[in-house]
Amino acid sequence: xxxxxxxxxxxxxxxxxxxxxxxxxxxxxxxxxxxxxxxxxxxxxxxxxxxxxxxxxxxxxxxxxxxxxxxxxxxxxxxxxxxxxxxxxxxxxxxxxxxxxxxxxxxxxxxxxxxxxxxxxxxxxxxxxxxxxxxxxxxxxxxxxxxxxxxxxxxxxxxxxxxxxxxxxxxxxxxxxxxxxxxxxxxxxxxxxxxxxxxxxxxxxxxxxxxxxxxxxxxxxxxxxxxxxxxxxxxxxxxxxxxxxxxxxxxxxxxxxxxxxxxxxxxxxxxxxxxxxxxxxxxxxxxxxxxxxxxxxxxxxxxxxxxxxxxxxxxxxxxxxxxxxxxxxxxxxxxxxxxxxxxxxxxxxxxxxxxxxxxxxxxxxxxxxxxxxxxxxxxxxxxxxxxxxxxxxxxxxxxxxxxxxxxxxxxxxxxxxxxxxxxxxxxxxxxxxxxxxxxxxxxxxxxxxxxxxxxxxxxxxxxxxxxxxxxxxxxxxxxxxxxxxxxxxxxxxxxxxxxxxxxxxxx
Amino acid sequence: xxxxxxxxxxxxxxxxxxxxxxxxxxxxxxxxxxxxxxxxxxxxxxxxxxxxxxxxxxxxxxxxxxxxxxxxxxxxxxxxxxxxxxxxxxxxxxxxxxxxxxxxxxxxxxxxxxxxxxxxxxxxxxxxxxxxxxxxxxxxxxxxx
Numbered sequence: 001x002x003x004x005x006x007x008x009x010x011x012x013x014x015x016x017x018x019x020x021x022x023x024x025x026x027x028x029x030x031x032x033x034x035x036x037x038x039x040x041x042x043x044x045x046x047x048x049x050x051x052x053x054x055x056x057x058x059x060x061x062x063x064x065x066x067x068x069x070x071x072x073x074x075x076x077x078x079x080x081x082x083x084x085x086x087x088x089x090x091x092x093x094x095x096x097x098x099x100x101x102x103x104x105x106x107x108x109x110x111x112x113x114x115x116x117x118x119x120x121x122x123x124x125x126x127x128x129x130x131x132x133x134x135x136x137x138x139x140x141x142x143x144x145x146x147x148x149x150x151x152x153x154x155x156x157x158x159x160x161x162x163x164x165x166x167x168x169x170x171x172x173x174x175x176x177x178x179x180x181x182x183x184x185x186x187x188x189x190x191x192x193x194x195x196x197x198x199x200x201x202x203x204x205x206x207x208x209x210x211x212x213x214x215x216x217x218x219x220x221x222x223x224x225x226x227x228x229x230x231x232x233x234x235x236x237x238x239x240x241x242x243x244x245x246x247x248x249x250x251x252x253x254x255x256x257x258x259x260x261x262x263x264x265x266x267x268x269x270x271x272x273x274x275x276x277x278x279x280x281x282x283x284x285x286x287x288x289x290x291x292x293x294x295x296x297x298x299x300x301x302x303x304x305x306x307x308x309x310x311x312x313x314x315x316x317x318x319x320x321x322x323x324x325x326x327x328x329x330x331x332x333x334x335x336x337x338x339x340x341x342x343x344x345x346x347x348x349x350x351x352x353x354x355x356x357x358x359x360x361x362x363x364x365x366x367x368x369x370x371x372x373x374x375x376x377x378x379x380x381x382x383x384x385x386x387x388x389x390x391x392x393x394x395x396x397x398x399x400x401x402x403x404x405x406x407x408x409x410x411x412x413x414x415x416x417x418x419x420x421x422x423x424x425x426x427x428x429x430x431x432x433x434x435x436x437x438x439x440x441x442x443x444x445x446x447x448x449x450x451x452x453x454x455x456x457x458x459x460x461x462x463x464x465x466x467x468x469x470x471x472x473x474x475x476x477x478x479x480x481x482x483x484x485x486x487x488x489x490x491x492x493x494x495x496x497x498x499x500x501x502x503x504x505x506x507x
Numbered sequence: 508x509x510x511x512x513x514x515x516x517x518x519x520x521x522x523x524x525x526x527x528x529x530x531x532x533x534x535x536x537x538x539x540x541x542x543x544x545x546x547x548x549x550x551x552x553x554x555x556x557x558x559x560x561x562x563x564x565x566x567x568x569x570x571x572x573x574x575x576x577x578x579x580x581x582x583x584x585x586x587x588x589x590x591x592x593x594x595x596x597x598x599x600x601x602x603x604x605x606x607x608x609x610x611x612x613x614x615x616x617x618x619x620x621x622x623x624x625x626x627x628x629x630x631x632x633x634x635x636x637x638x639x640x641x642x643x644x645x646x647x648x649x650x651x652x
Binding site for chain 2: 238
């Protein structure tokens, strides 16, 4: 008996009980309708009636306006308030499916300056993770969630920074206690600027420094926290009590150990409720319990931390203050007008916000500078970055000065005429005349091939990368990542390749 | 609720006014009503009570239209007819700008009065403060109403 399967397309024809030989003539044969794969069914189908061809056009009837009502569709309940944001900002630091790496070393005072470990990934110490979380060192899209535990590459820039940390802390050879290093960190997208800051924070915690961070500079200028003018300032300056209070809370949570060991050593007339015997932790707590006094508390805390000696009569409990690390991520947002408005509806420049101004003045050698030494690291951002012409020019100027171009020479970059360059930004970046060197520009580039190899091996050993990591393969990936841009390397490393499964055979 | 949005719930306050009001009292744009200090609330209430908003403003708008109608201006007539006032085309695409006759049939009160006004105005322009002077024969369109 003939098979009821159609041989060309494997669809089943109508099962006919009679053999083919005694089929009636074709005109009587029922048309195959079940074989949906055949186009002949469509071809033989009766022509469909044209709809509405018989309906008479009503010429004499008045035309009325018919509008379709919008259908209200039932929608699922939206997530609770804040749930979406929580999901967006969630930071996952561990992946139990990734392999534990045997023999992975932790970042410590010894390993961070060990040049032999260059190119290897050092784990962040587990007890420190809470502190790093408190200062919001981790960003949601940095890919911490694919590894067993967070770790960072020890690259050349990291080693250099670690040596600076050692020097400023007064350890090792060539110690320069009390030195202040100020840097603006730039680099291509994915070159590891934010992680560089994170490494700095981790080192700061290791060395028992006081770490003060602004995890996202935009938060202070986007008009999302309250602001109020300070009376009697010209031009009017604005204080942001809630932002200050949040910063105090971050600082206390991360530096509790250091702050609780230091006692108040100055007189603060703005804070009458402060007891002379209280610690700096108590002082900072005043600020986040009541946002109204947050700004005076912050000022008091700053004078305490930068104090080199106690006020007369308060020397009893005075301990020398540790160095400080101040980091800001996304500095570009501070180089333009903010989203706040003055009472006459003119926009408020970011430099008129007193909190922003405080951090920017650390770059200059002003009153607020770090007297006990430390580091000021301000990074630009490329993922969340306003385009600011003046900042670009100013950074070019800074780079030119660093390479030895004199500001009076014709090669020195200058803002174009009629470009409306922001004078206040240029003023901030102008060359200093004093003895103290100005802040530096540090541009993060790609990893070297050796560092890239160490980094990709880390992926392989975590079980994410099923490739043989050898010289030629790493060379290829290094080139593909634009010369070792670490963010691009990460994309290549986490891209898991699976072999194609053979398709099941039909019988 | 966000303060700016809640200001804009008042008839007569839009984005322009509300953002200036917020700036005047140093309230940030995403501030919520619950976060306002007492003084800010009092300041806002004081300013709002001096402004012409809500019913006062509605009354003013209605009075303006009424005045146009009473003086028999073209704009007034168009208002009375529910036709576009500002020179839009009515041959096609009038859906947005005027109340179609068929919709009026749902509201007999409005329809009758409008039709009468129409009749009067079209026929003679003899029109004294809404009272019909000369009765006119209705044409087919108007009889439908």
